[in-house]
Amino acid sequence: MKQGLNFRHFLAAAGIAVGLLLPYEYYFRQIEGWVPGYDDNAEIWSHWRRKVDQLSDRDIVILGSSRAHFDLNIHLFDSATDRKPVMLATPGGSPFHVLPDIVNNTEFKGLLILSVSPGLFFTTADGFSAIKTRQDRVEFARTQTYASRFSQWVYQGMDPHLAYLEPDISFKALIHRLPFPDRDSVRHEPIWPPFVSMDRYRNIRMIDAMETDTSFQGRQTRIWDSFGWRNPYKDSIDVILSHYAGHIATFKARGGRVVLLRPPVNGKYLEMEPQLYPREQYWDELLRRSECKGHHFDDHPETSSLQPPEWSHLTKRDADIYTRAIIRFLKQEGLL
């Protein structure tokens, strides 16, 4: 390089970068079917977690895993009750540490909707889903810096417009797509198909392709299957139930209301969950110990007929049906 770097060189480099980025975005959006939306990251969760501190007795907070996240449409709640719930359910996460955080670190005493996905809900404090939620959500929210909030604010300006910013196709995740054969005992992480689109309120909707395309659904059910079907915490169920019941009791003692939900499942989940988490010993016992109202999808005709296309989460249409049903139940019980 005989001459020094100048603005034209920078522009040329930026042009190359944009020239590479355009087909990259096109590929993931048009060929693979990823849909732009907000990332469900720790920053946005923390933003909504902070909102809990400002809620009134009439407000609603939703805790749980991805089933609550997909199946409850908070905008429908808003139109039916004039209250938009704060959605704190986390895909792949457990409310194990989130519940005590809400109970002990806030003064919230509105309605708490606690959704039960057995494999993630009935875990011990050191179970993977519990630790992950504690570290990536609860602890992050507690220690989030102003710098991080500012960066998230900037990021949200572009995140909903670009499909390639989905975390499941991050550079780190793409390494798992390299075509080297797996070792006998170590398989690469699952390659997730496009699945959801999330808005700034953390309201998640299943994308059209997952609702209709059986190849997408097949890829997803194979991932569920690859996780294995087991209940590693069955010997700790008494401790787990006591944990939830204790915190619920504290919350109710200060005037809060709690309802438990068991969202619909299908396929192998419908077959395996009753075997691994028998209703009498888990769901019914949880209701008994916590002295809460609860709605198991199997108990109501309008929810038992809903069938998640990939076994675990409802389509947009079914999520709306489910949400309306839940709102009706809650109103009937005087919880809303």
Add this chain to the structure above:
Amino acid sequence: MLFNTLGFFVFLLIVLSLYYLAPLSWKQKKGMLLLASYIFYGLWNPPLILLLWISTMVDWTAGNQLAKTNDVRKRRGWLFLSIVVNLGFLAFFKYGSFLLENFQWVVGLIGIEYVPPKWDILLPMGISFYTFQTMSYTIDLYRRTGQPAKTFLDFALYVTFFPQLVAGPIVRAGELVPQFYEPKRATQQQFFLGALLLTIGLFQKTVFADSILSPVADDIFGARGLVLPLDAWIGVLAFSGQIFFDFAGYSLCAIGIALLLGFVLPDNFRYPYGSIGFSDLWQRWHISLSSWLRDYLYISLGGNRISISRTYINLMLTMLLGGLWHGAAWTFVIWGFLHGFYLVVERLLKKIISLNTKNTLTALFLALITFTCVNISWVFFRAEDFKSAMKLLGSMFFLHGTKAVLTTNHLVVVGLLMLCVFLGHFAMRRHSLTGLIEKSPLWVLVTAWGIMLFGLMIVQTSGQQFIYFQF
């Protein structure tokens, strides 16, 4: 604030706009840089700016007194004050818990049951860097090897200058303060070289360290039980690469950002994994710390001026304290001990064996031995505790692990990347990055720059903290 976040880019754009476009005098621009530096630091944890202010005030006062008094006792007193305040902060915030735990252990040995109070104190980001930087100012003035800053603003900016505030390079006052005296404006070449260095640094951090190497290192250092030797070595190599790209990447960002403003910061890394021996390594790895330790600790202890045995003791002491500088744990002390040991053994071997390092194969062989020993030392640096470190070393050497942990993709990618790193560092050991940039054909440079910018756009960094921020 972290360089690898979008928020920082907005911050930097605002600072650059004010610096170059706003009708401000030079003094006002320096004031703006100082304010920006406090905002940069305060957006992490505002109350901890107080520590920076105290450190600044104490060292400014001590420095002025040291410059104008010749009374030996007074001079010692002012130096003592500066060292006590700075090391006091370090002792309290960084080593408080460690000291209490060890005190508990020692009194337990003589049968006294002591339960220390819970030590739940946040470690201020970069405290080890700015305290060492300000101490160098007062020590230089005490030794009469440095000049006091002309104004408080110049000194405060020296302590707080945001590009290098939280993870170095640890800059001596003589290198930076005089640059604040005259109005600075980056030349076009400086500005875009700074932008390129910033791009390279961010690419190293986000693509190599965070996306490729960090997950593999985490998997191996977090594995329960013994793992297969191949997995163990790849995991350790991954950490070796991660810490280099993380820290060297940060240093490049700092140098690049300073250059955008027209300031020149010293190099902190010079292809350390191509080192031939450990004396060579420490002239290439974290140069600003190793030269600080050499000038203010090793030489103060007597260096190599007293006797051979004392030289070795001084080396060991310097490296042990260098290890402890990195963190309040015995594993860091062991890491420092290993490097001290390596340096002593190297000096002994050089007396009895003479090798021609101009021969490429010999040099490559020696570099490989050095790199292997460095990797072994990293095990202690990264492991949670001594037991975990020994377990991993067992997996690496005693070949009795049976558990595979890493995927084939990770084995291949990390293996190839680290092979390139080692050979690349070896090939570049007599060159510099800026030299390479100047020699490269323009089209190659611009294409590589474009690809790196593309990498930064797609990498989706989650703003992972730089490893050295905790030190």
